[in-house]
Amino acid sequence: MSYPKIKFAINKSLDKRMTYEFLKDGTKAGLNFAEGVLKIHPDLKIAQRLQGKEKISAINKYVDKYYDENSNSLLLAKSTFQKEWDVYEKNFFQAAEGVFGRISWPKGQYKGFISIIPSGPRFIGTKTWQTPYLTPQYFKAQVIHEVLHFQFFNLVNKLKISDQLTEDQLWHLSEIFNDIVQREPEFEKIQGYKKNIGYPDHISIHKKYLSIWQRSKNAKLFILNAMKEIRKDF
Numbered sequence: 076m077s078y079p080k081i082k083f084a085i086n087k088s089l090d091k092r093m094t095y096e097f098l099k100d101g102t103k104a105g106l107n108f109a110e111g112v113l114k115i116h117p118d119l120k121i122a123q124r125l126q127g128k129e130k131i132s133a134i135n136k137y138v139d140k141y142y143d144e145n146s147n148s149l150l151l152a153k154s155t156f157q158k159e160w161d162v163y164e165k166n167f168f169q170a171a172e173g174v175f176g177r178i179s180w181p182k183g184q185y186k187g188f189i190s191i192i193p194s195g196p197r198f199i200g201t202k203t204w205q206t207p208y209l210t211p212q213y214f215k216a217q218v219i220h221e222v223l224h225f226q227f228f229n230l231v232n233k234l235k236i237s238d239q240l241t242e243d244q245l246w247h248l249s250e251i252f253n254d255i256v257q258r259e260p261e262f263e264k265i266q267g268y269k270k271n272i273g274y275p276d277h278i279s280i281h282k283k284y285l286s287i288w289q290r291s292k293n294a295k296l297f298i299l300n301a302m303k304e305i306r307k308d309f
């Protein structure tokens with residue numbers, strides 16, 4: 076089976092746009108993204124108090140300056156991440172095949188953009204995402220997390236179940252699925268550690284979904300069996 080080739084790149088304009096987005100709508104499932112951004116970039120607190128065009132221009136100015144001052148370390152992160160990921164890429168796709176079965180990977184760019192913000196948004200349409208460069212210890216787990224999402228939503232499309240769950244329910248299910256899979260030993264080995272539950276709101280229900288997973292350890296059966304619970308929980 077052939078696997079996608081993952082590449083890392085720099086994308087300053089995406090960093091500007093996402094910094095704005097995360098500062099604008101801060102919270103999801105109990106996790107405060109805006110707080111995370113401001114903790115690493117306290118100088119953005121001034122921008123956070125502004126509105127509209129003034130806010131956008133203050134953020135853009137900050138990101139431009141940050142890129143100017145840190146261009147060497149951003150480029151270094153890009154090449155270091157690439158080198159490190161290349162070592163584990165095959166192991167990851169084989170482990171993913173164990174979970175999803177032999178279904179081909181959806182077409183797309185498979186590109187991770189080095190990012191100065193601490194969150195990693197993913198773009199299902201293009202198969203691209205952002206990878207925070209200030210927390211290299213979590214980088215492999217983060218890449219695994221976003222790429223698992225691509226195959227998860229690809230499978231959901233194949234199963235034709237998206238009309239049976241709301242977009243929000245599907246999102247919760249995708250996150251709970253990753254929490255479970257990324258704590259399995261073959262993924263733990265690649266990541267270098269056992270991942271914590273991603274969102275505070277999912278901690279108390281994790282066990283219930285884990286036991287559904289353990290019945291089959293198969294993504295397709297897990298999705299089908301967990302749908303009823305997701306509709307009750309969200």
Ligand SMILES: [Zn+2]
Pocket residue numbers: 220224250253
């Ligand atoms: Zn996610």
